[in-house]
Amino acid sequence: MTYAHFLAAFLLPALAVAVLVAIYTIRAKGFGSTLRIGGCVLAVLVVVAVMWTAPWDSWIIGRGAWTTPPNSVSARVFRVPVEELGFMAAQVLVVGVWTLALLAHRVDGYNPAGPWPWARAPLTRVSATCLWMALIIAGAVATVASDRLLYQGSMVVLVGIPLAIQRAVGADVLRRFRVLRLFALAPVAYFWLADRIAIGQGTWSISTQYTTGWKILGLPIEEYVFFWLTSLLIVDGLVLACHQEIHRRLPVGSPTLRRIPGHTTRVETHSPQRAG
Incomplete structure:
Protein backbone atom coordinates (compact mmCIF):
# COMPACT_ATOMS: atom_id res chain seq x y z
CA MET A 1 0.00 0.00 0.00
CA THR A 2 1.50 3.33 -1.05
CA TYR A 3 1.43 6.32 1.27
CA ALA A 4 -1.14 8.04 -0.96
CA HIS A 5 -3.40 4.98 -0.78
CA PHE A 6 -3.01 5.00 3.00
CA LEU A 7 -4.07 8.64 3.20
CA ALA A 8 -7.08 7.97 1.00
CA ALA A 9 -8.12 4.93 3.02
CA PHE A 10 -7.60 6.29 6.54
CA LEU A 11 -7.09 10.05 6.64
CA LEU A 12 -9.76 11.21 4.18
CA PRO A 13 -12.55 9.39 6.08
CA ALA A 14 -11.24 10.83 9.36
CA LEU A 15 -11.24 14.33 7.88
CA ALA A 16 -14.77 13.78 6.56
CA VAL A 17 -15.93 12.86 10.06
CA ALA A 18 -14.17 15.96 11.39
CA VAL A 19 -16.10 18.11 8.91
CA LEU A 20 -19.39 16.55 10.03
CA VAL A 21 -18.48 17.11 13.68
CA ALA A 22 -17.66 20.75 12.91
CA ILE A 23 -20.95 21.29 11.08
CA TYR A 24 -22.95 19.67 13.88
CA THR A 25 -21.17 21.71 16.55
CA ILE A 26 -21.70 25.01 14.75
CA ARG A 27 -25.38 24.24 14.18
CA ALA A 28 -25.89 23.12 17.78
CA LYS A 29 -23.84 25.77 19.59
CA GLY A 30 -23.46 28.57 17.08
CA PHE A 31 -20.20 30.09 15.92
CA GLY A 32 -19.33 31.70 19.25
CA SER A 33 -16.06 33.05 20.55
CA THR A 34 -14.73 29.62 21.56
CA LEU A 35 -15.04 28.29 18.02
CA ARG A 36 -13.80 31.55 16.48
CA ILE A 37 -10.69 31.69 18.62
CA GLY A 38 -10.19 27.94 18.46
CA GLY A 39 -10.57 27.88 14.69
CA CYS A 40 -7.92 30.57 14.24
CA VAL A 41 -5.57 28.84 16.67
CA LEU A 42 -6.16 25.50 14.95
CA ALA A 43 -5.15 26.98 11.60
CA VAL A 44 -1.94 28.25 13.19
CA LEU A 45 -1.31 24.87 14.83
CA VAL A 46 -1.46 23.12 11.45
CA VAL A 47 1.35 25.31 10.13
CA VAL A 48 3.39 25.19 13.33
CA ALA A 49 3.07 21.41 13.66
CA VAL A 50 4.39 20.83 10.15
CA MET A 51 7.24 23.33 10.52
CA TRP A 52 8.22 22.03 13.98
CA THR A 53 8.04 18.31 13.19
CA ALA A 54 9.41 18.23 9.64
CA PRO A 55 13.08 18.89 10.58
CA TRP A 56 12.98 16.08 13.16
CA ASP A 57 11.28 13.82 10.63
CA SER A 58 14.01 14.59 8.10
CA TRP A 59 16.68 13.83 10.68
CA ILE A 60 15.31 10.43 11.74
CA ILE A 61 14.79 9.51 8.09
CA GLY A 62 18.42 10.41 7.44
CA ARG A 63 19.47 8.20 10.34
CA GLY A 64 17.33 5.35 9.02
CA ALA A 65 15.04 5.18 12.06
CA TRP A 66 11.90 5.64 9.94
CA THR A 67 11.84 4.61 6.29
CA THR A 68 9.48 4.24 3.36
CA PRO A 69 9.92 2.13 0.22
CA PRO A 70 11.05 4.15 -2.84
CA ASN A 71 7.80 3.43 -4.69
CA SER A 72 5.58 4.26 -1.69
CA VAL A 73 5.79 8.07 -1.90
CA SER A 74 5.28 10.55 -4.71
CA ALA A 75 7.84 13.21 -3.75
CA ARG A 76 10.02 14.39 -0.89
CA VAL A 77 10.88 17.71 0.72
CA PHE A 78 14.23 17.55 2.50
CA ARG A 79 13.87 13.75 2.70
CA VAL A 80 10.33 14.00 4.16
CA PRO A 81 7.58 12.50 1.95
CA VAL A 82 4.97 15.07 0.96
CA GLU A 83 2.37 12.56 2.11
CA GLU A 84 3.93 12.66 5.58
CA LEU A 85 3.44 16.42 5.67
CA GLY A 86 -0.19 15.85 4.75
CA PHE A 87 -0.50 13.29 7.54
CA MET A 88 0.81 15.82 10.06
CA ALA A 89 -1.72 18.43 8.98
CA ALA A 90 -4.57 15.91 8.96
CA GLN A 91 -3.77 14.74 12.49
CA VAL A 92 -3.90 18.30 13.78
CA LEU A 93 -7.23 18.93 12.05
CA VAL A 94 -8.89 15.71 13.21
CA VAL A 95 -7.78 16.02 16.84
CA GLY A 96 -8.32 19.78 16.84
CA VAL A 97 -11.87 19.73 15.49
CA TRP A 98 -12.86 17.02 17.97
CA THR A 99 -11.34 19.04 20.82
CA LEU A 100 -13.14 22.22 19.79
CA ALA A 101 -16.42 20.31 19.67
CA LEU A 102 -15.90 19.19 23.27
CA LEU A 103 -14.98 22.73 24.32
CA ALA A 104 -18.07 24.18 22.64
CA HIS A 105 -20.30 21.63 24.39
CA ARG A 106 -18.72 22.57 27.75
CA VAL A 107 -17.62 19.02 28.52
CA ASP A 108 -16.13 18.70 32.03
CA GLY A 109 -17.64 22.08 32.90
CA TYR A 110 -15.33 23.97 30.56
CA ASN A 111 -16.12 27.67 30.85
CA PRO A 112 -13.69 29.86 28.90
CA ALA A 113 -14.80 33.02 30.70
CA GLY A 114 -15.10 31.58 34.19
CA PRO A 115 -13.22 32.89 37.23
CA TRP A 116 -9.99 31.22 38.28
CA PRO A 117 -9.51 31.62 42.04
CA TRP A 118 -6.94 28.85 42.57
CA ALA A 119 -4.20 29.86 45.00
CA ARG A 120 -1.98 26.88 44.12
CA ALA A 121 -1.82 27.75 40.42
CA PRO A 122 1.80 29.08 40.43
CA LEU A 123 3.12 26.00 42.25
CA THR A 124 1.32 23.72 39.80
CA ARG A 125 2.80 25.53 36.82
CA VAL A 126 6.33 25.49 38.20
CA SER A 127 6.28 21.81 39.19
CA ALA A 128 4.79 20.66 35.88
CA THR A 129 7.29 22.72 33.90
CA CYS A 130 10.22 21.36 35.90
CA LEU A 131 8.98 17.81 35.30
CA TRP A 132 8.95 18.29 31.54
CA MET A 133 12.32 20.02 31.58
CA ALA A 134 13.73 16.98 33.37
CA LEU A 135 12.17 14.71 30.75
CA ILE A 136 13.67 16.83 27.97
CA ILE A 137 17.14 16.50 29.50
CA ALA A 138 16.64 12.75 29.96
CA GLY A 139 15.50 12.46 26.35
CA ALA A 140 18.55 14.34 25.08
CA VAL A 141 20.88 12.12 27.10
CA ALA A 142 19.11 8.98 25.89
CA THR A 143 19.38 10.12 22.27
CA VAL A 144 23.17 10.35 22.37
CA VAL A 173 -5.92 25.16 33.74
CA LEU A 174 -4.93 21.88 32.11
CA ARG A 175 -5.19 20.05 35.43
CA ARG A 176 -8.67 21.42 36.05
CA PHE A 177 -9.91 20.07 32.71
CA ARG A 178 -8.05 16.75 32.68
CA VAL A 179 -11.26 14.76 32.05
CA LEU A 180 -12.04 16.87 28.99
CA ARG A 181 -8.48 16.41 27.74
CA LEU A 182 -8.74 12.65 28.15
CA PHE A 183 -11.92 12.57 26.04
CA ALA A 184 -10.25 14.83 23.49
CA LEU A 185 -7.49 12.26 23.02
CA ALA A 186 -9.97 9.63 21.80
CA PRO A 187 -8.85 9.97 18.12
CA VAL A 188 -5.40 8.74 19.14
CA ALA A 189 -6.71 5.16 19.16
CA TYR A 190 -7.64 5.54 15.49
CA PHE A 191 -4.15 6.76 14.60
CA TRP A 192 -2.62 3.83 16.47
CA LEU A 193 -4.75 1.43 14.44
CA ALA A 194 -3.95 3.17 11.16
CA ASP A 195 -0.24 3.18 12.00
CA ARG A 196 -0.29 -0.52 12.80
CA ILE A 197 -1.96 -1.32 9.47
CA ALA A 198 0.47 0.90 7.55
CA ILE A 199 3.47 -0.85 9.10
CA GLY A 200 1.90 -4.24 8.42
CA GLN A 201 1.29 -3.30 4.79
CA GLY A 202 4.83 -2.00 4.33
CA THR A 203 3.81 1.62 3.77
CA TRP A 204 6.59 2.60 6.18
CA SER A 205 8.80 0.82 8.68
CA ILE A 206 10.44 1.52 12.03
CA SER A 207 14.07 0.47 12.46
CA THR A 208 14.78 -2.05 15.21
CA GLN A 209 18.29 -0.60 15.49
CA TYR A 210 17.04 2.77 16.73
CA THR A 211 14.08 1.61 18.83
CA THR A 212 13.69 -0.44 21.99
CA GLY A 213 12.03 -3.32 20.15
CA TRP A 214 9.10 -3.33 22.56
CA LYS A 215 5.74 -3.79 20.86
CA ILE A 216 2.10 -3.94 21.90
CA LEU A 217 -0.20 -5.72 19.44
CA GLY A 218 2.52 -5.45 16.83
CA LEU A 219 2.96 -1.67 17.12
CA PRO A 220 6.28 -0.32 18.46
CA ILE A 221 5.91 1.39 21.81
CA GLU A 222 7.52 4.49 20.32
CA GLU A 223 4.56 4.94 17.97
CA TYR A 224 2.10 4.80 20.86
CA VAL A 225 4.05 7.52 22.63
CA PHE A 226 4.42 9.62 19.47
CA PHE A 227 0.72 9.86 18.66
CA TRP A 228 -0.23 10.35 22.30
CA LEU A 229 2.19 13.22 22.91
CA THR A 230 1.67 14.99 19.58
CA SER A 231 -2.10 14.81 20.02
CA LEU A 232 -1.73 16.04 23.60
CA LEU A 233 0.05 19.10 22.25
CA ILE A 234 -2.91 19.89 20.02
CA VAL A 235 -5.50 19.32 22.73
CA ASP A 236 -3.67 21.33 25.39
CA GLY A 237 -2.92 24.14 22.97
CA LEU A 238 -6.62 24.59 22.21
CA VAL A 239 -7.75 24.22 25.82
CA LEU A 240 -5.35 26.97 26.83
CA ALA A 241 -5.90 29.24 23.84
CA CYS A 242 -9.67 29.32 24.32
CA HIS A 243 -9.61 30.07 28.06
CA GLN A 244 -9.66 33.72 29.03
CA GLU A 245 -7.55 33.13 32.13
CA ILE A 246 -4.67 32.45 29.74
CA HIS A 247 -5.47 35.65 27.85
CA ARG A 248 -5.17 37.59 31.10
CA ARG A 249 -1.80 35.99 31.82
CA LEU A 250 -0.47 36.79 28.35
CA PRO A 251 -1.32 40.46 27.73
CA VAL A 252 0.77 40.45 24.57
CA GLY A 253 -1.70 38.05 22.97
CA SER A 254 -4.85 39.83 24.08
CA PRO A 255 -4.87 42.62 21.42
CA THR A 256 -4.51 40.01 18.70
CA LEU A 257 -7.29 37.88 20.13
CA ARG A 258 -9.56 40.90 20.51
CA ARG A 259 -9.48 41.33 16.74
CA ILE A 260 -11.36 38.05 16.42
CA PRO A 261 -15.12 38.78 16.22
CA GLY A 262 -16.98 37.68 19.30
CA HIS A 263 -13.94 37.66 21.58
CA THR A 264 -14.06 39.52 24.84
CA THR A 265 -11.62 39.43 27.70
CA ARG A 266 -13.05 40.05 31.13
CA VAL A 267 -10.86 42.47 33.01
CA GLU A 268 -11.32 43.07 36.70
CA THR A 269 -11.59 46.71 37.62
CA HIS A 270 -11.48 48.38 40.99
CA SER A 271 -13.37 51.52 41.90
CA PRO A 272 -11.11 54.31 43.08
CA GLN A 273 -11.29 54.83 46.80
CA ARG A 274 -11.83 58.28 48.21
CA ALA A 275 -9.00 59.45 50.36
CA GLY A 276 -10.00 59.86 53.95
Whole structure:
Protein backbone atom coordinates (compact mmCIF):
# COMPACT_ATOMS: atom_id res chain seq x y z
CA MET A 1 0.00 0.00 0.00
CA THR A 2 1.50 3.33 -1.05
CA TYR A 3 1.43 6.32 1.27
CA ALA A 4 -1.14 8.04 -0.96
CA HIS A 5 -3.40 4.98 -0.78
CA PHE A 6 -3.01 5.00 3.00
CA LEU A 7 -4.07 8.64 3.20
CA ALA A 8 -7.08 7.97 1.00
CA ALA A 9 -8.12 4.93 3.02
CA PHE A 10 -7.60 6.29 6.54
CA LEU A 11 -7.09 10.05 6.64
CA LEU A 12 -9.76 11.21 4.18
CA PRO A 13 -12.55 9.39 6.08
CA ALA A 14 -11.24 10.83 9.36
CA LEU A 15 -11.24 14.33 7.88
CA ALA A 16 -14.77 13.78 6.56
CA VAL A 17 -15.93 12.86 10.06
CA ALA A 18 -14.17 15.96 11.39
CA VAL A 19 -16.10 18.11 8.91
CA LEU A 20 -19.39 16.55 10.03
CA VAL A 21 -18.48 17.11 13.68
CA ALA A 22 -17.66 20.75 12.91
CA ILE A 23 -20.95 21.29 11.08
CA TYR A 24 -22.95 19.67 13.88
CA THR A 25 -21.17 21.71 16.55
CA ILE A 26 -21.70 25.01 14.75
CA ARG A 27 -25.38 24.24 14.18
CA ALA A 28 -25.89 23.12 17.78
CA LYS A 29 -23.84 25.77 19.59
CA GLY A 30 -23.46 28.57 17.08
CA PHE A 31 -20.20 30.09 15.92
CA GLY A 32 -19.33 31.70 19.25
CA SER A 33 -16.06 33.05 20.55
CA THR A 34 -14.73 29.62 21.56
CA LEU A 35 -15.04 28.29 18.02
CA ARG A 36 -13.80 31.55 16.48
CA ILE A 37 -10.69 31.69 18.62
CA GLY A 38 -10.19 27.94 18.46
CA GLY A 39 -10.57 27.88 14.69
CA CYS A 40 -7.92 30.57 14.24
CA VAL A 41 -5.57 28.84 16.67
CA LEU A 42 -6.16 25.50 14.95
CA ALA A 43 -5.15 26.98 11.60
CA VAL A 44 -1.94 28.25 13.19
CA LEU A 45 -1.31 24.87 14.83
CA VAL A 46 -1.46 23.12 11.45
CA VAL A 47 1.35 25.31 10.13
CA VAL A 48 3.39 25.19 13.33
CA ALA A 49 3.07 21.41 13.66
CA VAL A 50 4.39 20.83 10.15
CA MET A 51 7.24 23.33 10.52
CA TRP A 52 8.22 22.03 13.98
CA THR A 53 8.04 18.31 13.19
CA ALA A 54 9.41 18.23 9.64
CA PRO A 55 13.08 18.89 10.58
CA TRP A 56 12.98 16.08 13.16
CA ASP A 57 11.28 13.82 10.63
CA SER A 58 14.01 14.59 8.10
CA TRP A 59 16.68 13.83 10.68
CA ILE A 60 15.31 10.43 11.74
CA ILE A 61 14.79 9.51 8.09
CA GLY A 62 18.42 10.41 7.44
CA ARG A 63 19.47 8.20 10.34
CA GLY A 64 17.33 5.35 9.02
CA ALA A 65 15.04 5.18 12.06
CA TRP A 66 11.90 5.64 9.94
CA THR A 67 11.84 4.61 6.29
CA THR A 68 9.48 4.24 3.36
CA PRO A 69 9.92 2.13 0.22
CA PRO A 70 11.05 4.15 -2.84
CA ASN A 71 7.80 3.43 -4.69
CA SER A 72 5.58 4.26 -1.69
CA VAL A 73 5.79 8.07 -1.90
CA SER A 74 5.28 10.55 -4.71
CA ALA A 75 7.84 13.21 -3.75
CA ARG A 76 10.02 14.39 -0.89
CA VAL A 77 10.88 17.71 0.72
CA PHE A 78 14.23 17.55 2.50
CA ARG A 79 13.87 13.75 2.70
CA VAL A 80 10.33 14.00 4.16
CA PRO A 81 7.58 12.50 1.95
CA VAL A 82 4.97 15.07 0.96
CA GLU A 83 2.37 12.56 2.11
CA GLU A 84 3.93 12.66 5.58
CA LEU A 85 3.44 16.42 5.67
CA GLY A 86 -0.19 15.85 4.75
CA PHE A 87 -0.50 13.29 7.54
CA MET A 88 0.81 15.82 10.06
CA ALA A 89 -1.72 18.43 8.98
CA ALA A 90 -4.57 15.91 8.96
CA GLN A 91 -3.77 14.74 12.49
CA VAL A 92 -3.90 18.30 13.78
CA LEU A 93 -7.23 18.93 12.05
CA VAL A 94 -8.89 15.71 13.21
CA VAL A 95 -7.78 16.02 16.84
CA GLY A 96 -8.32 19.78 16.84
CA VAL A 97 -11.87 19.73 15.49
CA TRP A 98 -12.86 17.02 17.97
CA THR A 99 -11.34 19.04 20.82
CA LEU A 100 -13.14 22.22 19.79
CA ALA A 101 -16.42 20.31 19.67
CA LEU A 102 -15.90 19.19 23.27
CA LEU A 103 -14.98 22.73 24.32
CA ALA A 104 -18.07 24.18 22.64
CA HIS A 105 -20.30 21.63 24.39
CA ARG A 106 -18.72 22.57 27.75
CA VAL A 107 -17.62 19.02 28.52
CA ASP A 108 -16.13 18.70 32.03
CA GLY A 109 -17.64 22.08 32.90
CA TYR A 110 -15.33 23.97 30.56
CA ASN A 111 -16.12 27.67 30.85
CA PRO A 112 -13.69 29.86 28.90
CA ALA A 113 -14.80 33.02 30.70
CA GLY A 114 -15.10 31.58 34.19
CA PRO A 115 -13.22 32.89 37.23
CA TRP A 116 -9.99 31.22 38.28
CA PRO A 117 -9.51 31.62 42.04
CA TRP A 118 -6.94 28.85 42.57
CA ALA A 119 -4.20 29.86 45.00
CA ARG A 120 -1.98 26.88 44.12
CA ALA A 121 -1.82 27.75 40.42
CA PRO A 122 1.80 29.08 40.43
CA LEU A 123 3.12 26.00 42.25
CA THR A 124 1.32 23.72 39.80
CA ARG A 125 2.80 25.53 36.82
CA VAL A 126 6.33 25.49 38.20
CA SER A 127 6.28 21.81 39.19
CA ALA A 128 4.79 20.66 35.88
CA THR A 129 7.29 22.72 33.90
CA CYS A 130 10.22 21.36 35.90
CA LEU A 131 8.98 17.81 35.30
CA TRP A 132 8.95 18.29 31.54
CA MET A 133 12.32 20.02 31.58
CA ALA A 134 13.73 16.98 33.37
CA LEU A 135 12.17 14.71 30.75
CA ILE A 136 13.67 16.83 27.97
CA ILE A 137 17.14 16.50 29.50
CA ALA A 138 16.64 12.75 29.96
CA GLY A 139 15.50 12.46 26.35
CA ALA A 140 18.55 14.34 25.08
CA VAL A 141 20.88 12.12 27.10
CA ALA A 142 19.11 8.98 25.89
CA THR A 143 19.38 10.12 22.27
CA VAL A 144 23.17 10.35 22.37
CA ALA A 145 23.76 7.51 24.83
CA SER A 146 22.12 4.63 22.97
CA ASP A 147 21.09 3.92 19.40
CA ARG A 148 18.10 1.94 20.67
CA LEU A 149 16.82 5.04 22.46
CA LEU A 150 17.44 7.46 19.59
CA TYR A 151 13.87 7.46 18.27
CA GLN A 152 12.22 7.67 21.68
CA GLY A 153 14.68 10.12 23.22
CA SER A 154 14.68 12.57 20.33
CA MET A 155 10.89 12.42 20.21
CA VAL A 156 10.65 13.40 23.88
CA VAL A 157 12.90 16.40 23.21
CA LEU A 158 10.86 17.39 20.16
CA VAL A 159 7.49 17.27 21.91
CA GLY A 160 8.70 18.06 25.42
CA ILE A 161 9.80 21.62 24.63
CA PRO A 162 6.34 22.92 23.60
CA LEU A 163 4.67 20.80 26.30
CA ALA A 164 6.88 22.45 28.92
CA ILE A 165 5.97 25.90 27.58
CA GLN A 166 2.27 25.05 27.73
CA ARG A 167 2.62 23.99 31.36
CA ALA A 168 4.55 27.09 32.28
CA VAL A 169 1.62 29.13 30.98
CA GLY A 170 -1.32 27.10 32.22
CA ALA A 171 -0.64 23.78 33.94
CA ASP A 172 -3.34 24.63 36.48
CA VAL A 173 -5.92 25.16 33.74
CA LEU A 174 -4.93 21.88 32.11
CA ARG A 175 -5.19 20.05 35.43
CA ARG A 176 -8.67 21.42 36.05
CA PHE A 177 -9.91 20.07 32.71
CA ARG A 178 -8.05 16.75 32.68
CA VAL A 179 -11.26 14.76 32.05
CA LEU A 180 -12.04 16.87 28.99
CA ARG A 181 -8.48 16.41 27.74
CA LEU A 182 -8.74 12.65 28.15
CA PHE A 183 -11.92 12.57 26.04
CA ALA A 184 -10.25 14.83 23.49
CA LEU A 185 -7.49 12.26 23.02
CA ALA A 186 -9.97 9.63 21.80
CA PRO A 187 -8.85 9.97 18.12
CA VAL A 188 -5.40 8.74 19.14
CA ALA A 189 -6.71 5.16 19.16
CA TYR A 190 -7.64 5.54 15.49
CA PHE A 191 -4.15 6.76 14.60
CA TRP A 192 -2.62 3.83 16.47
CA LEU A 193 -4.75 1.43 14.44
CA ALA A 194 -3.95 3.17 11.16
CA ASP A 195 -0.24 3.18 12.00
CA ARG A 196 -0.29 -0.52 12.80
CA ILE A 197 -1.96 -1.32 9.47
CA ALA A 198 0.47 0.90 7.55
CA ILE A 199 3.47 -0.85 9.10
CA GLY A 200 1.90 -4.24 8.42
CA GLN A 201 1.29 -3.30 4.79
CA GLY A 202 4.83 -2.00 4.33
CA THR A 203 3.81 1.62 3.77
CA TRP A 204 6.59 2.60 6.18
CA SER A 205 8.80 0.82 8.68
CA ILE A 206 10.44 1.52 12.03
CA SER A 207 14.07 0.47 12.46
CA THR A 208 14.78 -2.05 15.21
CA GLN A 209 18.29 -0.60 15.49
CA TYR A 210 17.04 2.77 16.73
CA THR A 211 14.08 1.61 18.83
CA THR A 212 13.69 -0.44 21.99
CA GLY A 213 12.03 -3.32 20.15
CA TRP A 214 9.10 -3.33 22.56
CA LYS A 215 5.74 -3.79 20.86
CA ILE A 216 2.10 -3.94 21.90
CA LEU A 217 -0.20 -5.72 19.44
CA GLY A 218 2.52 -5.45 16.83
CA LEU A 219 2.96 -1.67 17.12
CA PRO A 220 6.28 -0.32 18.46
CA ILE A 221 5.91 1.39 21.81
CA GLU A 222 7.52 4.49 20.32
CA GLU A 223 4.56 4.94 17.97
CA TYR A 224 2.10 4.80 20.86
CA VAL A 225 4.05 7.52 22.63
CA PHE A 226 4.42 9.62 19.47
CA PHE A 227 0.72 9.86 18.66
CA TRP A 228 -0.23 10.35 22.30
CA LEU A 229 2.19 13.22 22.91
CA THR A 230 1.67 14.99 19.58
CA SER A 231 -2.10 14.81 20.02
CA LEU A 232 -1.73 16.04 23.60
CA LEU A 233 0.05 19.10 22.25
CA ILE A 234 -2.91 19.89 20.02
CA VAL A 235 -5.50 19.32 22.73
CA ASP A 236 -3.67 21.33 25.39
CA GLY A 237 -2.92 24.14 22.97
CA LEU A 238 -6.62 24.59 22.21
CA VAL A 239 -7.75 24.22 25.82
CA LEU A 240 -5.35 26.97 26.83
CA ALA A 241 -5.90 29.24 23.84
CA CYS A 242 -9.67 29.32 24.32
CA HIS A 243 -9.61 30.07 28.06
CA GLN A 244 -9.66 33.72 29.03
CA GLU A 245 -7.55 33.13 32.13
CA ILE A 246 -4.67 32.45 29.74
CA HIS A 247 -5.47 35.65 27.85
CA ARG A 248 -5.17 37.59 31.10
CA ARG A 249 -1.80 35.99 31.82
CA LEU A 250 -0.47 36.79 28.35
CA PRO A 251 -1.32 40.46 27.73
CA VAL A 252 0.77 40.45 24.57
CA GLY A 253 -1.70 38.05 22.97
CA SER A 254 -4.85 39.83 24.08
CA PRO A 255 -4.87 42.62 21.42
CA THR A 256 -4.51 40.01 18.70
CA LEU A 257 -7.29 37.88 20.13
CA ARG A 258 -9.56 40.90 20.51
CA ARG A 259 -9.48 41.33 16.74
CA ILE A 260 -11.36 38.05 16.42
CA PRO A 261 -15.12 38.78 16.22
CA GLY A 262 -16.98 37.68 19.30
CA HIS A 263 -13.94 37.66 21.58
CA THR A 264 -14.06 39.52 24.84
CA THR A 265 -11.62 39.43 27.70
CA ARG A 266 -13.05 40.05 31.13
CA VAL A 267 -10.86 42.47 33.01
CA GLU A 268 -11.32 43.07 36.70
CA THR A 269 -11.59 46.71 37.62
CA HIS A 270 -11.48 48.38 40.99
CA SER A 271 -13.37 51.52 41.90
CA PRO A 272 -11.11 54.31 43.08
CA GLN A 273 -11.29 54.83 46.80
CA ARG A 274 -11.83 58.28 48.21
CA ALA A 275 -9.00 59.45 50.36
CA GLY A 276 -10.00 59.86 53.95
